[in-house]
Amino acid sequence: MGKPEIAKLGHVAIVTSDLEKSLWFFREVIGLEETDEVDGVHYLRAWGDFQHHTLSLEQGESGYLKHIGWRTKNKEDVQQFKQLLEEEGVDVTYLPKGATPGIGEAIRFKLPSLHTFELYYDVERPPVAEHRRSVLKNQTYKSWAKGVSPRRFDHVNIHTSTEVDQTYDFLLEKLGFKLREYLVNEEGNTIAGWMSVTPLVHDVAVLSKPNLPTPARLHHISYWSDDTQDILRAADILKENGIQFIGPGKHGISQAMYLYVMDPGSGCRVELFTGGYLIFEPDWEPVKWTMEERSLGNTYWGDSVQDKELNNITIEAK
């Protein structure tokens, strides 16, 4: 029996201090579909997402990230991860099937960075109402119904003020992520790592930031669109809605096009994302970026991410 494996990023659970505003932002402006509402928690996904939800939103005192959910490759991986992590002294919480709507039995634990990960295998695929169902058998909803209308959930970007190497080790050694690209500071320490369990350049990026308000922060979640033109159209839509953003631009790291916009309810930043490359090579040599190359890595061209006040805002990860 092999090591348990993570198959893919599943969802994020976000708490917002203004649920109504967040729902407007994610449903009307970003254009996500609502699958379900249970006990005041709203479950959303993009038109091309295949599982029950990729984002949940609920009202709270402040905006923060509850946890990041991941699907395992096999059903038994959930229990195997539980055992393996507990053997390593990690505190693991078990959630029976149905603890979260649409999700089977799950475990939760904290990374050394203090962000909470959730692992599960079983997901529900609720049927879509006739008038919203795609005419394509391999697509969940009709596309282009409202707002930006991205295809699918893509990745998360988290910041930590803890000793970041422990988190890289944890992700690479315990959870099976592969390092794809990384940034080293003048002392030769890795201060940013882009990691994935899929051929995407990253399912998760972890950045070391010494001066955070709390040790674990969420910088952004990301939804994918198919074409660069979709990102430019998003810029028009956001301007017409009076919403500030950074971008559009193109990253050197990942080669993907970006636009960063913040949910005015929760403060959760969303990266609208397209392009970039896929890593199918089994012996991929992680790409190293130095501080001198950082600017090119962040912004190959376009509206720069760096030196923007707006770019420094993050929300707490509890």
Add this chain to the structure above:
Amino acid sequence: MGKPEIAKLGHVAIVTSDLEKSLWFFREVIGLEETDEVDGVHYLRAWGDFQHHTLSLEQGESGYLKHIGWRTKNKEDVQQFKQLLEEEGVDVTYLPKGATPGIGEAIRFKLPSLHTFELYYDVERPPVAEHRRSVLKNQTYKSWAKGVSPRRFDHVNIHTSTEVDQTYDFLLEKLGFKLREYLVNEEGNTIAGWMSVTPLVHDVAVLSKPNLPTPARLHHISYWSDDTQDILRAADILKENGIQFIGPGKHGISQAMYLYVMDPGSGCRVELFTGGYLIFEPDWEPVKWTMEERSLGNTYWGDSVQDKELNNITIEAK
């Protein structure tokens, strides 16, 4: 020790009856880069391909496919596949390192469909000349140098007049491919299958065609571009070069945009390809298309693939 695994599609080896014309087509019109020429064989790749070559071209009496190459996940997988296949009675040829420039030790064998597959792990990554090297550390060549300029090699589509179920079994059971989408005829038999070892909807498609000139045929190889606009620009380029094509259009199956154009030297068709979806779900239920839905599956919109004389031409796979 687990089962050996294939990581990705590697390359195709094509023989052409007019090498000069094929080189013009692939280098000037499609815009591939030439890595090397050894003993009259030309090794080409796209600007975003990471290994030595994804296409080889050499002069012959007629145009045909020699073999389709695949990289394994681990170095030892090559020997393990050899052992496993021989135990199953498959005739396996061993090629030492260097038998093909840029490729390490390899094995070759025929599918039940009579197409030759080659498996290897080691690849060379020859350095790129200064003036053609990308300023991006994660990209091989400068993009957009000539012609269509696709990013990377994507998939192959093969036809067979042999009993196709044997080939599906072989690919799924012996080689670890996953069935992603498939077409069944009125009798309930699968006559087309889209399969992958990656999250792409297909690395290879295998179609059952009863009346082929020879039992094993190549319908097309495919190169990927990032944006739909790149495919439309390709249409302009091809028209200006007096080259016929089918498309542009959008498949229902895979949801990808296509344009099919034939190398005037070898007769090898190239599908210029973008968009579509990725399958990260570990429990993907293969999508079934019936003969009634076939037309939608082939062409969701655009210039139809079906009923085009040009679409029936294939080249031999030896």
Add this chain to the structure above:
Amino acid sequence: MGKPEIAKLGHVAIVTSDLEKSLWFFREVIGLEETDEVDGVHYLRAWGDFQHHTLSLEQGESGYLKHIGWRTKNKEDVQQFKQLLEEEGVDVTYLPKGATPGIGEAIRFKLPSLHTFELYYDVERPPVAEHRRSVLKNQTYKSWAKGVSPRRFDHVNIHTSTEVDQTYDFLLEKLGFKLREYLVNEEGNTIAGWMSVTPLVHDVAVLSKPNLPTPARLHHISYWSDDTQDILRAADILKENGIQFIGPGKHGISQAMYLYVMDPGSGCRVELFTGGYLIFEPDWEPVKWTMEERSLGNTYWGDSVQDKELNNITIEAK
């Protein structure tokens, strides 16, 4: 005092046998904005149109074109055209200001092709409701609110079974249009002409068709989008709404990209249109296309317009 001049295409007045369906099609699927409803007539325009309306829709027994409206360059041109046309024996009807909501005093007359033209100068520019008004001072509505969301009204295409040379002469000699491109049959007769008063390749195309149900027909009206990607996105939207169309493709004539879709209420075809070239040269030599070149002129690439049953349907022009 110089000759009176037409400045631009203004609007079309369409009668539909199913107003509800037509309103759904033009408002929800195409994504036009409704300016006003007066006496059961609905006045619509695109987000980038500057005058009161570019399309009117009203219930009738059958779908047909009432008239095509044009703005003159100067206020006095309306009266001058009246005088000039009457001197030529043309039957001219005068309409006082307000006969049509949003439009000042106007004249109406029939071309030799029996299509009705309306000329006027004064237009109203009704203010847009706050929540729909663009944040840009030079744009009428927020863009991308619903459906295809084209920018502006572009051109009309009319068919006639009358002697077409008389209509070409009328348009060129009496109304000041310039011939930009034209198609000649084997006998050397012009059977299609693309004409404009602006630098667009055509504001109006007139085609000779011997076997029409009635002598004057409307083939299509056209709305412009800025990018080719907008046309591909439109194809997705139409498929998801279960609406048939021809295209996308690119014309040789005009070099513009097209997609033809029919309003299911009125039968009025809409060409979604982008790209192409502008003619600023004052001594433009009309581009002649022969029957041999016709196919290239109609469809440079993409889903062909020719040989499509759907393409032969036209609605009456009364």
Add this chain to the structure above:
Amino acid sequence: MGKPEIAKLGHVAIVTSDLEKSLWFFREVIGLEETDEVDGVHYLRAWGDFQHHTLSLEQGESGYLKHIGWRTKNKEDVQQFKQLLEEEGVDVTYLPKGATPGIGEAIRFKLPSLHTFELYYDVERPPVAEHRRSVLKNQTYKSWAKGVSPRRFDHVNIHTSTEVDQTYDFLLEKLGFKLREYLVNEEGNTIAGWMSVTPLVHDVAVLSKPNLPTPARLHHISYWSDDTQDILRAADILKENGIQFIGPGKHGISQAMYLYVMDPGSGCRVELFTGGYLIFEPDWEPVKWTMEERSLGNTYWGDSVQDKELNNITIEAK
């Protein structure tokens, strides 16, 4: 006999201190075609330009603009403009046919801003070599041969430290331009005006800048591409060639997408341009922008033009 009229922007004549570098930039990177070389002056145009050249380049001590050429509507307009301007006390130089290759008889004079305008009617349309000629009868060259490959020449942007109102008056009153959009400072003075003789928002923009090295300066010339994706592709091409630029972004004024890049030989800035709107309304009310709205007018979204050192560099207009 009516007033003489200008039909369109024709060309700019640029002197460069490094001809080889400028030719590399305009031919290889921008991708213009060379029509002719006479006496060391190189004549260039885009694949969709219809006249002999839209740019000339020649070696000099320093980079500067010689003149901006415009085509008149009629042949006799050249002499009429000469007479009209001389009556107003403007110093007019007459150039016989052939003084400039490809251009008929012409006149030159200085605007109050001290920029030199040239007016002419006759132009040559040299045949294009077979292998570069488009398969389309309405297009000059095959598109997409090299580099950015824009379609056509679009507009010029000039700066002056002279009293700018005199130049606005001159352009509007004497030359027949129409004011389309303008920027006023806190004192209510117009300090930037976008003007055209065509439905383009501007053929020329004139900006008042008090502190220029010399009174008349060229800020940029502009070439048009059809799609936003072409501008993003241009950004890739420029980065790979190690050339700095500002953008991509979208202007509020004109609604067009931009990217500004400087010819490393002459210092002449080129704006790569697409999108935006056309003005067909005969009674267009010029759009007024205040200093408060200036930032939105300059950059609706994207990499900002303002506060960029690079954006302040201009070259002399002699």
